[in-house]
C-alpha cells in the first residue's frame with residue numbers, strides 16, 4: 001500500500017473523530033480568533049513588564065505573587081434593553097475639581113438611566129478654588145461619550161426647541177438626607193417639567209440600583225470618558241517626556257488637607273506649621289491627647305513626604321526609581337521625599353513654562369490622571385477621588401502594579417514604638433498582604449470582579 005493510500009484510509013477513518021469536535025468547538029474558536037469588538041482593552045492581561053525581574057529581585061513589592069486581583073466584570077459589557085418610554089431630559093450639574101466632577105457625572109449617568117430619561121451634556125461648574133471655567137467638552141471627548149454610552153443611556157447634544165429654550169428645573173438632592181429613592185422623589189419633577197438639572201447626592205447607595213442603571217454607570221464611567229484631543233495630545237507629550245519605566249506617586253500633603261484632617265504632627269518646619277494653622281477654620285481644630293492617637297490609629301492622618309519615602313523604601317522600591325509626582329503645587333515638606341528619591345519629575349519641570357502657566361487647573365489634573373493611569377506603577381498616599389478613578393482605570397486596562405499606602409498600618413506600628421528596620425519589616429508585611437490579596441487598589445464597586453489567580 002502506498003503511503004498516500006494509507007493516509008487516505010486513515011483520513012476516512014478519522015474524519016468523523018476530527019470533524020465532530022471541530023463542529024462543536026467552532027463557536028468557541030470563532031470567539032477566540034475573531035478580533036475583540038469595540039474597546040480593545042477589555043480582558044487585556046497584565047503587560048509583560050509585570051513579570052520582568054527588577055534589580056532588587058523578590059524584595060520588591062511588585063514581584064510578589066498575587067493570589068487575587070480585580071478585573072472588569074463581564075456582566076455589564078452587553079447593552080441593556082432600552083426603556084420603552086422616555087420620561088424627559090436631565091442635565092447633571094457637577095462641581096469641584098476634575099475628579100469630583102467626574103465622580104458626580106458617573107453617579108448622574110446611573111440616575112438618568114434609572115429614571116429612563118435622556119441626558120443632555122453635563123454642566124461642569126468649577127469651584128472658585130480652581131479659578132477657571134472648564135466645561136465638560138473642555139476636558140472630555142463629547143462624541144466619544146455619546147457613542148460609547150449608546151445602548152446604555154441616551155445622551156444628546158441638542159434638545160427640541162421648546163424644551164431647550166427654558167432653563168432646567170433644578171432639583172436639589174443635597175437637602176435630602178440618607179438614602180432616598182430617586183424614582184419616588186425625582187421622577188415626579190421630571191414628568192412635570194420635562195427638563196430638570198440635578199447634582200447626585202453623595203450618600204446615595206449605588207448597589208440598590210437595577211442592573212440596567214448599574215451597567216450604565218460602569219459603561220459611562222469606565223468606558224466612555226476619554227480626554228478630548230487637545231488635552232490628550234498634551235498628556236501624551238508629557239508622558240513621553242518622562243523617563244521609563246516610572247512610578248507615578250500621588251502625594252498629598254497640602255496645608256488645607258492636613259488642616260482638614262485635624263491631625264497633629266511632630267517635626268514639621270515652622271513654615272509648614274504656620275501654613276497649616278492659616279488653613280484651619282473653627283471646625284478644623286487639631287485633635288489632642290487620646291482622641292488624636294485614636295484618630296491617627298484609624299488611619300485618618302495623611303502620610304508626610306518623609307513617611308512616604310520610608311514606606312516606599314520598605315517596599316523595596318529602589319531609590320533611583322523614576323518618579324512622577326502627580327500632585328498640585330503647595331506640597332509641604334517635600335524635601336523629606338526628594339532627599340531620598342532623587343529622580344523626580346513633575347508637570348512643571350517637563351512642560352514649557354508657557355504651556356504650564358496657561359493651563360487650567362482641570363487640565364493639569366487631567367494630565368496627572370492620564371499619566372497615572374498609563375504609568376508602570378501607581379502609588380497613592382491617600383484614597384481620594386483621583387485615586388479611586390486612577391485605580392479603577394488602571395484595573396480596566398490590566399495595570400496591576402497599583403497600591404494605596406496604609407496610613408493605618410503606619411500609625412499603629414509607630415504607636416507601639418516600632419522604628420527603623422523593625423518598622424520597615426512591619427510595613428513590608430502589611431503592604432505585601434494587601435498587594436497579594438489584590439486589595440490596596442480597593443475596588444468595591446459593582447463594575448469590577450475579584451479574580452482568583
Ligand SMILES: *[C@@H]1O[C@H](CO)[C@@H](O)[C@H](O)[C@H]1NC(C)=O
Pocket residue numbers: 081082083084087114115116183187212
Ligand atoms: C424604566 O424602564 C424599565 C424598562 O427598561 C422599567 O422596568 C422601569 O420601570 C422604568 N422606570 C421608570 C422610572 O420609568
Ligand SMILES: *[C@@H]1O[C@H](CO)[C@@H](O)[C@H](O)[C@H]1NC(C)=O
Pocket residue numbers: 131
Ligand atoms: C483668578 O483669575 C483672575 C482673572 O483671570 C486673576 O486676576 C486672579 O489673579 C486669579 N486668582 C488666582 C488665585 O489665581
Ligand SMILES: *[C@@H]1O[C@H](CO)[C@@H](O)[C@H](O)[C@H]1NC(C)=O
Pocket residue numbers: 297298408409412430
Ligand atoms: C490599628 O489599630 C486599630 C485600633 O487600635 C485597629 O482597629 C486596626 O485593625 C489596626 N490596624 C492595623 C493595620 O494594624
